[in-house]
Amino acid sequence: MNLSILDELQPIAEELQRHMSPHVLEHLAKEKGFVQRKSKYQAQELVALCVWLSQQVASTSLTQLCSCLEVSTGVLISPEGLNQRFNVSAVQFLEQVLANLLTQRIHSTQEIIHQYTTTFKHIRILDSTTFQLPDKFSSHYQGSGGSSHTAGVKIQLEYDLLSGKFLHVYVGEGKENDKTFGSASLQTIQPKDLYIRDLGYFDLHDLQKIHDKGAYYVSRLKLNSRIYRKNDEPEYFQNGTVKKGTLYIQLDTEELMNQLLPGQTMEISEAYIGQYQKLPARVIIHRLTRKQTEKRLKEQAKKEKKKGITYKERSKRLSGINVYITNLSVENVPTEHIHDLYSLRWQIEILFKTWKSFFQIHKCKEIKKERLECHLYGQLISVLLCSSTMFKMRQLLLDKKKKELSEYKSIYMIKNYYLLFYQGLKKNIQELLKVFLRLFYLLDKNGKNLTVTRRKQSLISWVLCMIVRCHRISKLHNFFKNIYLIGLFVMHIFNIVVEI
Structure with missing residues (x-):
């Protein structure tokens, strides 16, 4: 065995056992009232069903779930008995397991990556994903509208790109506003954090708060936002007082766009954003190619039809540009690299795609609310464990083997090992460590130099x-x-x- 690799894998195996071992789960289940007396179906069986056995609790029949549970764990339970075990206490228990994992590091070297850069402490990417539910859930999970379904779930995720850690995970109704959650999540701002968010979270007051705390942001600018520059020759009243209305000159975004050829970029280094806020920022305007503009207009037309909205003609004309604002200095990030830095946000969209393709988190039939919530929290635990393991394994491949492996391949390979993780947790740390070593060698075999x-x-x-x-x-x-x-x-x- 490679002792160096074993030493690196030891902390992640220990952390997994510390939070997901049968003993720890049983203790937490008693605290939450899920386990009140001894029975065959305990906390570890619920976690096995919702996390480790790759079962779609919200879409698979109860009979099939019972069959899978018996084959994998030896626990025999009736379909009705299993349905009763999907209750409020079970939801609270799984919610607490997720909360515990979020507040603890999944592997001890997770933060070590921060020594590699003095520019940013964290790169915090916030985004959300929404999916529809059967209409019977509309009283608990109201949808966002604009579709044939009246019920929907929205999951908010804030992800640190430098450490691979989930900073916030929130499950709510599909109708909930992104901007409200974005403002609430700013309570944990730290100096030198970099915030990257899409337009749904855009708020000038939030950006000002980020700046005031010594942190950084890169954001798209809403096209209805006003851009100003300082007037070098403001007007004055006879008493010498400056006329406030002449302190700034508003810039015409369309006029700026027309100055650019497709593919060109310009920067306004000392700009002020907002009619009232006047947020100081660098403004970077990038003219899209004709093909990119046509694609965006098609997406707008599709959105108009689906949600019953109508874009203003000015908005359609301005579809040919991307406008970014940032408080990063040009010495730290040159103009031509702002778009690429903002594009790091796509990493979280890769995660969302894996949620739906591998974890089937969006699949649900007409079941009771508690069973749905057990499915959601179980899959979020599964995603969290998989993402953390993927981050560590890819880092090890890079450091020890000088190899890389895509997120997509890594995730489905790790997920295939879930049953082995479950079996290792039931035994001891040595068995669990052997599973991680096997997984590492599999990823190594499929990695590329x-x-x-x-x-x-x-x-x-x-x-x-x-x-x-x-x-x-x-x-x-x-x-x-x-x-x-x-x-x-x-x-x-x-x-x-x-x-x-």
């Missing part, structure tokens, strides 16, 4: 890789400069090889 994959990587992939690897980087400006120089070197070597 960096020398092969880097030529095909996008700048975004470079960002994620170099954050982990380049611990001597002190400024993000130098970071992009290093990428550029290394890229030239690789291209030079590649050309030499081709000539040979």
Whole structure:
């Protein structure tokens, strides 16, 4: 066995056992009233069904669930008996398991990655995903409207890209407003955090709060927001008092757009955002290509039809640009890299896609509310454990084997090991450690050497890789400069090889 790799895997196995072992789960279940007397069906069986056995509790029949439970655990229970065990106490128990996992590190080296950059302490990406439910749930989970279903669930997730840690997970009604949750989540702002959010969370007061706390943001700007610059020659009253209405000059966004050719970018370095707020910020305007603009207009037309809304003609004309605002200095992030930095937000959308493709979190039939909630919290626990394990394993592959493996491949391979995790947890730490080592060797076998994959990587992939690897980087400006120089070197070597 590779002792170095075993030493790295030991903390993650210990943390998993600390939070998910049968003894710990049983103790927590008693606290929440889920277990009140001894029976065959205990806390570990509920967790096995909702987390480890890859069962779709909200869409699989009770008979099938009972059959799977008996085959995997030896516990025999009737369909009606199982249905009764999906109760309020079970929901509270699983909710607490998720909360405990969120407040604890899944592996002890999770935060070590922060030493590799002095620019950002965290890269915090917030986004939400919504899915429809059968109409019978509308009294508890009202939908957002605009579809044939009246019920829906919205899951809010804030994710730290540097540590792979889930900072916030919230399950609520589909109709709930993103901006409200975004404002509430700012209670944990820390200096040097970088916030990346989509337009649904846009709020100038929130951005001001982030700036005041010594943190950073990169955000899209709503097209109805006003952009100003300071007037160098304001008007004055006869008594010498400046006329407030002349302190700033509003810029015409359409006029700015028309100054750009498709694919071009411009920056307004000292701008002020908002009619009343006047938030100081850098403004970066990027003109989309014709193909990108056509695609966006098609998406707008589809949205108009689906939700019964109508976009203003000005909004349609401005669909040809992306406007970003940030409080990052140009020394830290040059103009041409703002779009790529904002595009890191797509990493959380990859997570959402895996939720639906691998974990089937959105699949539900007409069942009782408590069973649905057991499914939701069980799948969120599963996603959290899988994401944390994926982060650690990919980091190990990079450090020990100089290999990379996509999130997509990593997740389905890890999920295939869930039954082995469950069996290892029932035995001891040594057995669990053997499972993690087997998993690492599987991922290693399917990984690709960096020398092969880097030529095909996008700048975004470079960002994620170099954050982990380049611990001597002190400024993000130098970071992009290093990428550029290394890229030239690789291209030079590649050309030499081709000539040979």
